[in-house]
Amino acid sequence: MAITRWDPFREVATLQNRMNSLFQDFSRTQGGDDDLPTTTGFVPPVDVYEDGQKIVLKLEVPGMKQEDLDVRIENNTLTVRGERKFEKEEKEENFHRIERRYGTFFRAFTLPTTVDTENVKASYDSGILKLELDKRAEAKPKQIKIGVNGATPETRTVEASKTAA
Template sequence: MAITRFAPYRDVVSLQNRLNSLFQDFNQSQAGTDPVVAAAFVPPVDVYEDEHKVVLKLEVPGLKREEIDIQLDNHTLTVRGERKFEKEEKQENFHRIERRYGSFYRSFTLPNTLNTEQVKADYDAGVLRVEVEKRAEAKPRQIKVEVGSAAPRVENQPAA
């Protein structure tokens, strides 16, 4: 059995270091150094693929199609937008505000197996769907195996 020295303040120092790290990350995000952390909200995304394409579905309800910016640069797909808080002229007494407002930024690195010239985007019912086609060489191929088409091989015959 190993003997461990008792350090009563070890946990307190660890907690202080973690809190300092948290506040340092928060201060950096407020300065605008990291656009992902500085974003007001991060829309959830589903990414899946089939044999012909890769599909990304982002939930961005409450936005108009014109408020979404999609860019593809050097195999990096970037989706940006902003959901604005709508103020009315009359004074309202909010009891709770749970929806997130502000700008968002999502970036995805696409593999080289995708054809970045074949990208489609569709926006319906608050869901942005981006499809990127696979290159022909990346798609699976069916190879047909012929039965009995090869000539029978005979052993121990001298070469002619």
């Protein structure tokens, strides 16, 4: 029986090699020489925040036209699809670097049941797609008035106005 010395970093190096191979395969072209390595697609970054009245999503999709975006809600899932096309000019350009991503993207978000899917607002300005999803009335926060000494808030208000007169 041979004794093999255990190297804890061997698995890390193997994982790194596999990840490098995965990213290299992803960035290679799928077709002929006319395809660019950047046409494989991209994932636009998104900010999601919420207040008592609504949930807001802001997707960063600069350089896209409004008609190239598709926003849908189906079965409490919000989907945003789009395509950023690479505009190739007729004359030969001598590109030194292409870092912007082109191609199609797809983002899906599962919505909580508190969202009113019938009341969604979408706007697009300066490369930011903003989606405002209002909450249902029963999900919005309500302020509760507190009564003093067992009196209801309305009774307490009436008594205070009588003593002032």
